[in-house]
Structure formats: C-alpha cells, structure tokens
Amino acid sequence: MTVVADVSRLSKAAGLHQRGLAWRSVVLPWFLPLGLLLVWQFLSATGIVSTAIVPAPSDIWDAARQLAKRGELQHDILVSLRRVAIGFSIGALSGLLFGLAVGLFELLHDLFDRSLQMIRTIPHLALVPLMILWFGIGEEPRLILVAMGSLFPVYINTVGGIRNVDPKLIELGRSYGLGRAELVWSIILPAALQPILVGMRYALGVAWLTLVVGETIASRDGVGYLVQNARELLRIDIIVLAIILYAIAGWLSDLVTRLIERRLLRWHPSYADRVKA
Amino acid sequence: MSGASVSLRSVGKSFAGRTVLNGVDLDIAAGQFVSIIGPSGAGKSTLLRLVAGLDAPSRGRIELRATGHKADVRLMFQEDRLLPWRTVLGNVLLGVKGRKGDAGRILDAVGLQGRESEFPVGLSGGQRQRVALARALIHEPDLLLLDEPFGALDAITRAAMQLLLEQLLVARPRTVVLVTHDVEEALLLSDRVLLVKDGGIARDLIFDQPRPRHRSDPALATLKEELLDGLLTAERDLAAVA
Numbered sequence A: 001m002t003v004v005a006d007v008s009r010l011s012k013a014a015g016l017h018q019r020g021l022a023w024r025s026v027v028l029p030w031f032l033p034l035g036l037l038l039v040w041q042f043l044s045a046t047g048i049v050s051t052a053i054v055p056a057p058s059d060i061w062d063a064a065r066q067l068a069k070r071g072e073l074q075h076d077i078l079v080s081l082r083r084v085a086i087g088f089s090i091g092a093l094s095g096l097l098f099g100l101a102v103g104l105f106e107l108l109h110d111l112f113d114r115s116l117q118m119i120r121t122i123p124h125l126a127l128v129p130l131m132i133l134w135f136g137i138g139e140e141p142r143l144i145l146v147a148m149g150s151l152f153p154v155y156i157n158t159v160g161g162i163r164n165v166d167p168k169l170i171e172l173g174r175s176y177g178l179g180r181a182e183l184v185w186s187i188i189l190p191a192a193l194q195p196i197l198v199g200m201r202y203a204l205g206v207a208w209l210t211l212v213v214g215e216t217i218a219s220r221d222g223v224g225y226l227v228q229n230a231r232e233l234l235r236i237d238i239i240v241l242a243i244i245l246y247a248i249a250g251w252l253s254d255l256v257t258r259l260i261e262r263r264l265l266r267w268h269p270s271y272a273d274r275v276k277a
Numbered sequence B: 001m002s003g004a005s006v007s008l009r010s011v012g013k014s015f016a017g018r019t020v021l022n023g024v025d026l027d028i029a030a031g032q033f034v035s036i037i038g039p040s041g042a043g044k045s046t047l048l049r050l051v052a053g054l055d056a057p058s059r060g061r062i063e064l065r066a067t068g069h070k071a072d073v074r075l076m077f078q079e080d081r082l083l084p085w086r087t088v089l090g091n092v093l094l095g096v097k098g099r100k101g102d103a104g105r106i107l108d109a110v111g112l113q114g115r116e117s118e119f120p121v122g123l124s125g126g127q128r129q130r131v132a133l134a135r136a137l138i139h140e141p142d143l144l145l146l147d148e149p150f151g152a153l154d155a156i157t158r159a160a161m162q163l164l165l166e167q168l169l170v171a172r173p174r175t176v177v178l179v180t181h182d183v184e185e186a187l188l189l190s191d192r193v194l195l196v197k198d199g200g201i202a203r204d205l206i207f208d209q210p211r212p213r214h215r216s217d218p219a220l221a222t223l224k225e226e227l228l229d230g231l232l233t234a235e236r237d238l239a240a241v242a
C-alpha cells in the first residue's frame, strides 16, 4: 500500500513540476528586462541619473510616438527590414547554392573551396569605403554588404554539413539501392539540414550587424539614418530608441528562425517532443 | 531452390596490417540458411560485409550467383542505422521501388502497427531493431544477410521474430546468412552452423533436423553443447592471447 501511495504522490509532483516549468519558461525570462526598465525609470525620475546622459524609458516612448505620428518611424523600420530581407535572401541563397555545389561535387570543391575560404577571411565591413566609392550612397552598397555578410556563414555550414554526413548512413543508402540523386535527397540533405540552419541563423545576425554599420555610414533613410540624424540633433532618446529597435529586430528574427528550425528538425533528438509527424 | 549461391575462395581481410580473416573457403548453396557464431571480434561482421560487397577482400575471390539475374543482396547492419529524419514507414520504404503496399503487412508482422508515422527518436532499442529488420525483409533479396538482428530483443519478442523469419522463408525461400551470439537460435533456424574463430571457419556443421524445431529436441541439445564447447575454447584462446 505504501508503495502505491508513493507512486501517486510522485506523479502528482511530476504534474506540478510540469506546470511549474511552463510558468517558468514563459514568465521568468521577462522578470529581468522588466525589472531593469522599472529601476531605470525610477533612477531617471528621481534625477539620480541625468536624462541628458541617458533618457528615461518614458522619454524614449514619447520619442517613438512622435516619430510614429509623423510616419518616420514606420518608414525607416520598413526600409531597414526590406534591406535585410533582400540582402539576406540573396546572400543566404547564394551561400546555399555554392555550398551545395561545392559540398556535393568533388571537382567543384577542389576548384572553388580554397578561393572562397580566402575571400572569407576578408572582413566584409572593410569593403565599406570601396563600396561607397563605387556605388555612392545608393541602395546597392548596403545590399551587397548584407549579402556578403550572409553568404559565408551559410556557405561554410552547408559544405561542412554535407561533408560530415555519417558515412554509415551513406553506406546504408548505397547498399539499399539508392541512386546518386536519391542518396542526396534522402540522406545527405536531411543530414546536413541542421548545420545549414545554424548557418542561416548566424547569417541573419551578421546581416543585421552589417546593416547597422551600412546605414550609419551612408544613408538617407532606415533605422541607421535615424541614429545618424539624431546624433547631429543631439537626440539621445532617438539613438537609444534605434538601439532598442535593432535589439527587437534581432530577437524577432532569431525567434522566427528557431521556430522554422523546430518545425524542420522535429525528428531531431534535441527538438523532438516524441510527437507524430 | 530460389536465392543466390555464395562462394568464397581463400578469402582474407586485413585492416591496417592486422589480419582479421585468412584463407576462408566457403560455399553456400542457394536457399541454404547458414548461421555464423563466434566470439566477439572474430570477424563475423567483417565476413558479412565482404559477402555483401561493402568491403573488398584483401585476398581471394567472392562470387554470388543467382539464376538469370544479378544477385540482389541486403544486409541488416549490426547497428540499426535508421534514418532519424524518416518516419518508421519512411525507413522501411527506403529504396523500395514497387511493393509499397507490403510495408504495412511487414510492420504488422514485426509488431509495429500503428507506429508508422513516428520518428525513430521515440522508439526503444528493440523497436528500432525491428524497423531495421522490416527494412531488410521488404526487399525480398536473393541473399539476406542479418548481423545479430535480434540482439536487443527480449526472449518473447525474439521468439516471435524467429518464427516470423521462418514463415517468411517458407513463403519465399532464399539464401540467408545470420550472425548470432545465440547458439540455440542458430540451431533452431539454420541448415548449417559455422563457427568463426582465429580468422577462419573452425567448425562447419550441417544440421538437417526437420522443422519446426523445438528447443527441447535432444539432437539440438547435443549439438548446442558441442558448439558451446567450441565457443568456450575460442574464448579461452582469446583470454590466453590477452
């Protein structure tokens, strides 16, 4: 009898534990940021920290509302989003295609990989002055820079992912009668998917970083331009607002890629919830 | 008899200078069920991989012959080698061109009905092994090579799988080579038992007891003793070397 009672108590504890976990993973991560925000507001309101150095959260909120009323905020955010979307798409897609070609074909690997690895070592931001000389401050230099920044993380992870597929699984595919194309589609690509997605996530981070630099240096709109302009007008509140916008954008894009990862890799031991397909 | 015949002529295999198999001569008739037993590391898996054509022998020649066409060979590997990104059904259907309808029947037979759409990550070791078995069986090859297919199964499931294998072979006879650690399993299922040790075939027993066989059969018990003796001396030799 005692054993039975023990078991039921255990399972009840497990249930509580589960609920506790859900609560913890949803609510707890927000404690620190919200707490900091409150402390920050308090320090500014009481004058302990001068608003001339760091504006209060409420000031930043007001600045955001003003900019939004004039339509500037939305416009700049959309422009920046568009740049990242286009630049990242071009870069990641080329990285993926190059990576697939070089990873799958030994000949192309010998032909291109060394050169691409060498180009990779050039910090792409070092090309900013050159880009401005060549293209002025039009749209192209920013898109090219963002694309270059996104290309290599995807390329390297794609090549690495393909070349590191468990040879036992390739042997299995061969001995079970898969042709070359089937082998690539059924075994090599799925096995390389996780590193490829990791590369994409990393590339997205680089894309945002590149955009910040690109827009701050030479631009007529976008969030970076907002910062540039605010610096000239000594509007610290707008500068901090822009920083927060970048942070939110980075966080959101990370969230989206994580969701995609979770969906595509639902068979993977680290993602699987042991659910049906 | 349908199935492929196998012949090995003074076959040897070395890895980085270390000889694993040496001078193996072996003829397996079409339709024969051969079991291979032997101590761990004796080269049983190596032998199967050579016959499957996955590795080339360092010395000697291996020939497979099937009537009228190129012999179709399937090896069920010692590890399950399931593709984690494919469902149970997807794994069983790997490389299957026609006959897709058979998958349901075979999954039923190995006791995995209702789990077709699960990914391998949620399966137990024995379940994974049964998926791998179903995957090897569905192809109906001329030569079926099984490397310890029932190693991770409990006694009851193991008996059920042995029965399943026998039934499938009655329905569609073919050549089978089974590696096992279980002498009784070898004697229950096979026409012939090989003991592999010291890089060669130390014992070669033809065993033509009528089927179905029973564990309690005295003839089976005598042979079991004899083979276990052979295994034991092999283990002792190993210990002496170490």
Ligand SMILES: Nc1ncnc2c1ncn2[C@@H]1O[C@H](COP(=O)(O)OP(=O)(O)OP(=O)(O)O)[C@@H](O)[C@H]1O
Residues within 6 Å of the ligand: B015, B016, B020, B038, B039, B040, B041, B042, B043, B044, B045, B046, B047, B078
């Ligand atoms: N690819 C390889 N490279 C180097 N050595 C190998 C390789 N494959 C097998 N061997 C060696 O060959 C020997 C026989 O290995 P094998 O896997 O055939 O043994 P086994 O009889 O199947 O053993 P077990 O019962 O444990 O599965 C071992 O000593 C192993 O280390």
Ligand SMILES: [Mg+2]
Residues within 6 Å of the ligand: B044, B045, B046, B078, B147
């Ligand atoms: Mg083995």
